[in-house]
Amino acid sequence: MTDVTTNPTTRATRQDADGVLDGLDPEQRQVATTLDGPVCVLAGAGTGKTRAITHRIAYGVHSGAYVPNRVLAVTFTARAAGEMRTRLRDLGVAGVQARTFHAAALRQLQFFWPQSIGGTLPNLVEHKASLVADACHRLRIQADRTRVRDLSAEVEWTKVMLVDPDDYVRVAAAAGRGEPGGLDLATVARVVRTYEDVKTDRAVIDFEDVLLLTAGILDERPEVAATVREQYRHFVVDEYQDVSPLQQRLLDLWLGGRQDLCVVGDASQTIYSFAGATPEHLLDFPRRHPGATVVRLVRDYRSTPEVVQLANSVLSQATGLHARARLELIAQRPSGPPPSFTAYDDDVAEASGVAARIAAEIRAGRSAKDVAVLFRTNGQSQALESALADAGVGYVVRGGERFFSRKEVRDAVVLLRGAARSALPGHDLGEETRAVLGSAGWSPTAPTAAGATREKWESLQALVVLADELAQKRPGATVADLVEELLERSQAQHAPTVDGVTLASFHAAKGLEWDVVHLVGVSEGLLPISFAETPEEVEEERRLLYVGVTRAREGIHLSWANSRTPGGRATRKPSRFLDAVRPQATPAGRRPAAGGSAKQRSSGPMTCRVCGGALSVAVDRKLRRHADCPASYDEAVFEKLREWRSATAKAAEVPAYVVFTDATLMAIAEAVPGSTAELSRIGGVGPSKLEKYGDDVLEVLAG
Incomplete structure (x- = not known):
């Protein structure tokens, strides 16, 4: 101290x-x-x-x-x-x-431990998983990854709630904790006690122990x-x-x-x-x-009146303890676009539709880092990642590798620290930073390659942008000042913004904001989540939606899918939280055909080129035929395209679907385009992918 x-x-x-x-x-x-x-x-x-x-x-x-x-x-x-x-x-x-x-x-604990307790403070473990797994092993309880995760969360809950293991069964039952990890409460209590024994044997403490x-x-x-x-x-x-x-x-x-x-x-x-x-x-x-x-x-400086009105409306139906604490926000910004509410056939169609909308916004001049897609569960991310990749849109999954843990960032900080020792006063910080990072692989223009190469450039570009911001905020700032700023940010894990659409859960998005926010999966079973059964749990789901809406500065788009999988039964319904806010007279939107204009989209449903029936599933529309209708492509051509995709993905260090999905490859094999213009008309081949892969695809087809 x-x-x-x-x-x-x-x-x-x-x-x-x-x-x-x-x-x-x-x-x-x-x-x-x-x-x-x-x-x-x-x-x-x-x-x-x-x-x-x-x-x-x-x-x-x-x-x-x-x-x-x-x-x-x-x-x-x-x-x-x-x-x-x-x-x-x-x-x-x-x-x-x-x-x-x-x-x-x-x-405080590190300072006072030697004089209060004596000896060295036990090591701090960042994750409980191995300790909980050990406790289960000692009790001969089978524990897969899901059970260990759930029991770890329950151990944390007992400690932050100051619940003694001997009182756990009574308190947990009163709190409606259910059966954590699929175990009865008495068994969970034994796990909690044994977990403490495991920590003692290993001479470690966890984060709750610090408090x-x-x-x-x-x-x-x-x-x-x-x-x-x-x-x-x-x-x-x-x-x-x-x-x-x-x-x-x-x-x-x-x-x-x-x-x-x-x-x-x-x-x-x-x-x-x-x-x-x-x-x-x-x-x-x-x-x-x-x-x-x-x-x-209550004066809201972040969002447009349209976003604020939607947020207020979401909370207007709140009940219970939080209803009396509700704050009616008053917008201070000029008016903006109205919220949009869109229904899609299935999760794949929803992801594709959202990606297409984002790609159009970026082509119109919107920066990717100013756009976010938020969802209730992390499992919803994969379809969105695939759709954005198909649309040629870069993205960042919040919760991935920490910015300052990346090798290129650590190497760049070392280079900047060395440059700070010999930097001359009066030089422009932005120019000096660009010169230093140029030797680490930074360039004024982004590389066309995807995968690791692009990610490395984006990390270095984030440091360049941070240097420019620091120079503007503190005229005369030096490279040494930038290094100090980076050190402080690293300790706080306060990373600079990387240019890419943000994918995040509602929980991970709290405290952040973007110009445009897409809220996906706003349907019963996802929001509120299916296991939210009590009125209190449902109200917390309502607050999640409120948090999601209030992340948007200008544009807010809410969507849901009528079924989970392409061709599945349309059993889903829009979230009950939308009943009081979405336009009841306006029919829910449908996903446009890939690449179609507004005029084309309104002319009627796309039909199968084999049987003539309507195409209502996203993959079918991309193929322009039903999946069970006879294919017209040459299997040898399709296999050549798959081989090319595999080699391209391996070279770029990205999953194969990031290059093209199977459905897109099938559509290419069936159409056999002979020019970039013909190739661009195929669903899944956006401007970015046309530029990256167009010539190679045409060469494969020509061969």
Whole structure:
């Protein structure tokens, strides 16, 4: 722990402090100037809550009310903590601790463990899977990957909810936990106890232990608690609706009965109750802290009125605890396009239709990184990845390999660190960065090759863009400043934006925003998910949809599929959450035929060229015939195309379907196009793929 000192160089004039308030709306200004707690900020989506609380901290420091290193701001993700530190630095405030709950607790635990417990702090394990698997093995319980995952989540739940293993059966039954991993609650309780034994035998701790052990030391060692409370005098908690009982216990111990606390949250964005998050601490804050200042932020600066109206309508039907906490957002942006609601025949057709729409937006000038496709379950991603690849659209799956863990990024940072030692002052940061990364494979134009080559370039391009942004934000910034920025971002896993359409689950998208958002699979069984049975569980699914809608700045497109597979029975129905929001008089849209114009699409259904019947399935429309109607292609030609595709995919280090799907190859083999114009008329051959593979395909066909 650092000593508490007051550095006069961090104190600015009253004029500087007042300047921090410039540009804040009345409610944000009230948050920023109310420096004495307790303060509760109820902040709707897009209302500038991070702006309000960072300006509050900056105003407190610049006015002399706060000492920077005595302020602790906690949030829930490393990315959010990194963004908060960046904003505070831009406001001229250094030294404020902005960390996640776990990072703050781990720092304290590492410092106090030797003097409180003695010896070395046990190793921290990032994943519970091997420990849970070992516990199951000791109990002779068969455990596949799915069961281990479910039991790991249950172990975490017991700890964040402060449930003792001896009380687990009673508490879990009352909470309606069902049968985690397909096991009865008594068996799960045995797994939980044995899991703790496995940790002891391996001399390790998990992430929840970091909070539990820190809370235990603060509770049992008054001298340690006094040191921490002297170090940190002012607390800010972001995303307070997601606080678990364990985190609240630690926060109470940090405070020690004091009232120097500002909490910020939105009960309508509580989407992690399965992991122990509860909005009750936020909603009960005024009762637990009599005399607290409560400020409501409802001016939405993120989204157009059309998006805001849709978001408000989704929540207007909310029931239960969250209904009374609903904030009616007021749009501040100019009007934009209306939301769209589209029904597709099946999941494949939906993915293809969404990909085609995105490809058209990109051709019209939209940047790929400003578009997102959000879904309820990760299993929905594969069809979307395939469809985007077919459409020649680059994408990034959120939750993949961490940006700063990529080899090309690590190598680039090493090169930049070396360049920083010999860089001359006064040189343009962007130009210097381009020169350095040029030796690592960066080029002014993107490579035409797909796969690893393109991904490497996109990673380096993200660093170039970051250098340009830093130079614009901080004139005179050097390569050394860029390296420092990258180091801080790496520690916080605050990655720069990579140019590509984002694919993410609703949960992973929380806290992010894009110009255009596509919400797919908005149907019964997916949203709400089929296992959401209680009213409380269904309401959480409604809040998931609300979170998804409020990620959009300008355009929002909602879609669903009538059946899961091509040719399947149309048994799905649009989500009940859309009943009050989608235009009832407008029939649900149908996926357009690939490559067809609006005029062509409205002229009638596509028919089979063999039997003349209507084509209602996506793959059939691509082939221009029913799958069970006789094929007209030469098997030898089709096999040559498959061999070419395999070699091309291997060279590019991508799956074969990324080059062309089987259906597209069949369509090419049947049509046998003799020119690029004829090839471009085949479904699945977009402009990008025509440019990449057109000549090669025509050469295979000519041979």
